[in-house]
Amino acid sequence: MSIAVRALSKRYGRKWAVRELTFEVQPGRVTGFLGPNGAGKSTTMRAIVGLDRPTSGEALIGGRRYAALPAPLQEVGTLLDAKAAHRSRRAVDHLRTVAATHGIRRRRVDEVIALAGLESAATRRAGTFSLGMSQRLGIAVALLGDPHTLILDEPVNGLDPEGVAWMRGLLSQLAAEGRTVFLSSHLLSELALVAEHVVVIGRGALIADAPLAALTAREERVRVRTERLPELMRLLSGPGVTTSSGGPDVAEVTGVPVDQIAQRAAAAGIVLLELAPVHRTLEEAYTELTGSAVEYRAGSADGSAS
Template sequence: MSIEVRSLSKRYGRTWAVRNLSFEVQPGRVTGFLGPNGAGKSTTMRSIVGLDRPTSGEALIGGKRYAQQPAPLREVGTLLDAKSAHRSRRAVDHLRTVAATHGISRARIEEVIGITGLESVATRRAGAFSLGMAQRLGIAVALLGDPHTLILDEPVNGLDPEGVTWIRELLGSLAAEGRTVFLSSHLLAELALVAEQVVIIGRGELIADAPIAALTAETERVRVRTGQLEQLLRLLAADGVQATSLTPDTADIVGLPVDDMARRAAASGIVLLEIAPIHRTLEEAYSELTREAVEYRAGLTEQDAS
C-alpha cells in the first residue's frame, strides 16, 4: 500500500503549517522525510494518521483515509511519540493493552518483544525507560499488527550505536518484504544508509521528492594532493575548472573527470600523491536545498514547530 498526500494544507489560525503538499510514498523501499525545524513534518505525519484534520486536501493509505481502515493496527504501524506509554504501566502490559484493541495474540506480543530487544525490561515500568528503550517500546507497538505500512517520526532518537544499526537493518528488511516504510530523521548520514527516496519540505511546501542517488549526483569533485599544487592549478585553469585549496598541497577541483586530470598531470610531469573522486553527501544536498527554508538559526531559540 502506498501513502498518498494530495494537495494537503493545514492552517492554525493565520499560520500555514502545511500548504498544498503532494507526494507519494511507494512500498518496497524506505522513504525519508526531511525538513528544517518548523517545516511541517509532524503536522503532515499526524494528518496521514488522522490525528490532525487537514484544512484542505487529503492523505490516503492504500487509497483510504486512516479512519476508514477496518483494523488500523494491522494495516499501519505508527510511532509519533516515543513517550506515549503510560509511565506507571509495565512495557508488556502496555503492549497487551494495545493488542487487545485488535485481538492480537500474546504470541505476537512476545514476538515483537524479541524483535525489539525488550526481553530484559518487559516487566519494567515505562516511566523508568531511557529514551532509547522508549523508542524500542514504541517500535514494538508499531509492529504489533504486522502492518504493511510503517510511519515513524524520529525513530533513531536516543538509540545507542548498536540500536541505530539494529533499526537500520530492521527497516531495510521490512522494506525488502515489500512494505511501505516512511520515516523522518535529522540524522542524515544514517538515513542515507537505509533510505532510497527522500521527501524534503520547507515552510510547509514541497522542496524535493527524489531518489537519494539523484540528489547526491553532481559534477564530480576530485581531491588532489601534490607538492606541485600551484603548477597543477595553472595547468587546469585553462580548462575552466573550479578549485578550492584546502592546504598548501591539497585542493578540491570541480569540472574535470578524475581520469582526465590524472593524465594531464602525468603529461606535464606533475606527481600526484593522492587523487580521488568525492561525491556530494545527502547532508550537503539537503543543506543546499533548504537554505532558504530554515526558520530557526543559531542564536535564536529553537522550537520544533513541525
C-alpha cells in the same frame, strides 16, 4: 501500499501548518522526511494516520484514508510519540493490551519484544524507561501487527550507537521486504545511510521530492594529492576549471572528470597519491534547500540571529 499526500492543507487559526502539499511514498524503499522545526512534518504525519483532519486535500494509504482501513494496526505501524505508553503499565502489558484490542495473537508480543531488544526490560514500567528504551517500545508497538507500512517520527532520537545501528538495519530489512517505510529524522548523516528517497518541506510547502542520489549530485569535484601539485594544476587549467587548495600537496578540482585527471597526470609522469570524487553530503544539500525556509533560528552570542 503507497502513501499518497494530495494537495494537503492544514490551518490552525490563522496559521497554515501545511499548504497544498503533494508527494507520494513508494513501497520497497526507505523515504526520509525532512524539514526545519515548524516545517509541518509532524502535522503531515498526523494527518496521514487520521489524528489531524486536513483543512483541505487528503492523505491516503493504499488508496484509502487511515480511518477506512479494516485493520489499521495490521496495515500501518506508527511511532509518533515515544512516550505514549501509560507510565504505570509494564512494557509487556502495554503490548498485550494493544494486541488484544486489535486481534493480534499473543505470541506476536514475545516476537516484537525480542525484535526490539526489550527482553530484559519487558516487566519494567514504561515510566521508568529512558528515551531510548521508550523508542524501542514504540517500535515494538509499530511492528506488532506486522504491517506493510511504517510511519515513524524521529525513531532514532535518544538511541545509543548500538540502537542507532540496530534501527538502521531494521529499516533496511523492512524496505527490502517490500514494505513502505516513511520516517522523519534530524540526524541527516544517519538518514543518508538508509534512505533512498527524500521529501523535504519548509514552511508547510514542498521543497524537494527526489532520490537521495539526485539531491547529493553536484558538478563533479575531485580531490587530488600529489607531491607535484603545482605542475598538475597547470596541466588541468582551462576554461570552466576551478581549483581550491587543501594544503601543499592537496587540491580539489571542479570541471575536469576523474579519468581525464588520471590520463593527464600519467602522460606527464606525475604520481597521484590520491584521486577521488567528492560528493555533496545530505546535510549540505539540505542546508542549501532549506536556507530560506527556516522559521526558527538560534541566536548568536552577540544576540543576533544565526
